[in-house]
Amino acid sequence: MVLEATMICIDNSEWMRNGDYSPSRLQAQSDAVNLICGAKTQLNPENTVGILTMAGKRVRVLTTPTSDLGKILTCMHGLEMGGEMNLAAGIQVAQLALKHRQNKHQQQRIIVFAGSPVKYEKKALEMIGKKLKKNSVALDIVNFGEEEEGKPEKLEALLAAVNNNESSHVIHIPPGPNALSDVLISTPVFVGDGGSGFAAAASTAAGGGVDFDFGVDPNIDPELAIALRVSLEDERARQEAAAKRAAEESARREKGEEPSSSSPDANTVDSDKVRAAGTTEDAAEPMVILSY
Amino acid sequence: MASESASVIQRSQVDLLDFIDWSGVECLNQSTNHSLSNALKQGYREDDGLNLESDADEQLLIYIPFNQVVKLHSFFVKGPEEEGPKTVKLYSNREHMGFSNVNDFPPSDTVVLSPDNLKGKPAVLKYVKFQNVRSLAIFIEDNQSGSDITKVQKIALFGTT
Numbered sequence: 001m002v003l004e005a006t007m008i009c010i011d012n013s014e015w016m017r018n019g020d021y022s023p024s025r026l027q028a029q030s031d032a033v034n035l036i037c038g039a040k041t042q043l044n045p046e047n048t049v050g051i052l053t054m055a056g057k058r059v060r061v062l063t064t065p066t067s068d069l070g071k072i073l074t075c076m077h078g079l080e081m082g083g084e085m086n087l088a089a090g091i092q093v094a095q096l097a098l099k100h101r102q103n104k105h106q107q108q109r110i111i112v113f114a115g116s117p118v119k120y121e122k123k124a125l126e127m128i129g130k131k132l133k134k135n136s137v138a139l140d141i142v143n144f145g146e147e148e149e150g151k152p153e154k155l156e157a158l159l160a161a162v163n164n165n166e167s168s169h170v171i172h173i174p175p176g177p178n179a180l181s182d183v184l185i186s187t188p189v190f191v192g193d194g195g196s197g198f199a200a201a202a203s204t205a206a207g208g209g210v211d212f213d214f215g216v217d218p219n220i221d222p223e224l225a226i227a228l229r230v231s232l233e234d235e236r237a238r239q240e241a242a243a244k245r246a247a248e249e250s251a252r253r254e255k256g257e258e259p260s261s262s263s264p265d266a267n268t269v270d271s272d273k274v275r276a277a278g279t280t281e282d283a284a285e286p287m288v289i290l291s292y
Numbered sequence: 293m294a295s296e297s298a299s300v301i302q303r304s305q306v307d308l309l310d311f312i313d314w315s316g317v318e319c320l321n322q323s324t325n326h327s328l329s330n331a332l333k334q335g336y337r338e339d340d341g342l343n344l345e346s347d348a349d350e351q352l353l354i355y356i357p358f359n360q361v362v363k364l365h366s367f368f369v370k371g372p373e374e375e376g377p378k379t380v381k382l383y384s385n386r387e388h389m390g391f392s393n394v395n396d397f398p399p400s401d402t403v404v405l406s407p408d409n410l411k412g413k414p415a416v417l418k419y420v421k422f423q424n425v426r427s428l429a430i431f432i433e434d435n436q437s438g439s440d441i442t443k444v445q446k447i448a449l450f451g452t453t
Binding site for chain 2: 099104130131133134135136161164165
């Protein structure tokens with residue numbers, strides 16, 4: 001559980017009005033940010049997350065790194081779109097905000113949502129990347145939205161300058177049917193080094209292509225998965241035994257019915273009882289017994 | 293002069309290696325495979341093949357906390373002739389320094405290392421400035437040849453408690 005302080009840089013430029021990511025690019029970013037905050041705090045309760053916006057008249061810090069999810073959610077409200085994204089200034093302000101974090105033992109990380117064209121040159125971005133690496137700040141770049149010529153190369157160059165031991169990543173997300181946050185969940189931005197229960201569970205819920213019995217990942221909760229499997233097997237064995245007994249009973253009944261026709265009511269009542277027992281056991285099938 | 297400094301070392305100064313609080317030792321801009329332990333730790337620092345190397349550029353910022361208050365007398369840096377450190381600034385009792393604020397406060401002492409120092413001559417410090425040292429920040433500003441990577445083979449601190 002890495003102790004980390006994260007600053008998320010949101011792109012709230014005019015380009016974010018576009019609806020190619022549902023419902024709008026800005027809304028998709030908001031959802032992704034909420035998920036990231038939740039995931040980070042779940043990984044380690046002492047993790048802090050801060051938000052700043054990059055576009056408009058100037059770069060604005062909405063909240064400094066805090067572990068209070070409520071504060072983060074409120075400041076995501078009423079975000080205004082406008083102006084152009086200032087990537088360099090955004091990253092530098094984020095670095096400054098991280099420098100003044102309360103708990104100096106936290107690792108520093110910046111997550112940038114780069115949705116609009118990048119007006120800075122590769123050289124300038126590489127200088128910024130080097131400065132981040134020197135101060136041991138990791139950087140995650142989410143490239144989405146506007147596909148401009150040279151933008152992926154610029155961002156890759158920035159990543160190469162920052163990357164120290166594979167702790168930084170760049171993720172390219174083309175517009176598509178899946179929501180931005182769903183695509184992000186399976187990327188290293190969430191999963192980090194070694195995975196988190198939150199991310200794995202969220203990906204199963206989102207309908208990811210992973211197939212677990214009982215909807216429980218054996219990796220997260222092996223005891224629960226085993227207990228569920230054992231109970232289901234017990235239940236099945238019991239039902240099979242009961243069914244076999246019922247079959248034997250009815251077979252004996254049929255043999256018994258021929259010689260003694262004097263008591264057909266008793267027999268039918270008995271076979272009714274057996275059938276009723278069979279149906280109640282069928283109804284009990286979805287019920288699972290957990291024993292610890 | 294050289295003999296005087298050599299005898300000064302013997303006069304009740306000890307290697308402060310035992311007083312270093314290893315849990316708080318940090319080094320900014322070090323290369324991942326060539327980390328600070330290669331230069332500080334007993335055994336590693338004797339091996340000239342194992343160096344501390346800088347990463348993005350030639351500067352290094354090393355932070356060493358001590359587990360008790362010490363008096364620092366001199367320090368000894370060993371490095372290769374070309375890429376060994378040149379200008380070294382020491383800051384006493386300044387926590388959590390970054391490259392951006394090294395220039396904000398005056399260093400407790402500045403040492404410009406000569407090739408002799410890199411071979412084995414210890415650098416004597418202004419003893420009066422280091423009477424009450426709880427932590428030490430060593431800022432290596434540049435190296436002998438001006439190359440992009442600074443290499444340090446050994447760092448040893450001498451003083452008393």
